[in-house]
Amino acid sequence: MLVLSRKQGQSIVIGNDIVIAVKEIRGKTVRLSIETPAGVPVYREEIHREIVEENRRAALTATELENRLSVPALLFEKNAEDKEGS
Numbered sequence: 001m002l003v004l005s006r007k008q009g010q011s012i013v014i015g016n017d018i019v020i021a022v023k024e025i026r027g028k029t030v031r032l033s034i035e036t037p038a039g040v041p042v043y044r045e046e047i048h049r050e051i052v053e054e055n056r057r058a059a060l061t062a063t064e065l066e067n068r069l070s071v072p073a074l075l076f077e078k079n080a081e082d083k084e085g086s
Contacts, residue, residue, distance in 0.1 A: 004012055011021035017037050024031040034042050043051065 006012065006022045008022050008025050011019050013019050018040070019033075019035040021033045021035075022030060023033050036042055
């Protein structure tokens with residue numbers, strides 16, 4: 001992890017196209033501006049955590065649904081094989 005000190009009006013550059021600038025400091029609050037290429041999402045950490053958790057829940061639900069839908073198909077295939085073998 002890199003830790004940098006910046007004063008109001010100063011910036012840091014990440015890669016060639018992400019710029020984070022300190023716009024204002026009021027007491028314990030720092031206002032930042034973040035410039036990124038179009039299409040690069042920028043989230044506050046707590047929002048990002050919520051998005052990740054929601055995606056995880058959705059993936060689990062999709063997997064559960066897929067598993068539930070595939071069980072009858074598997075049973076049907078097994079029954080068809082059993083009938084062919086008779």
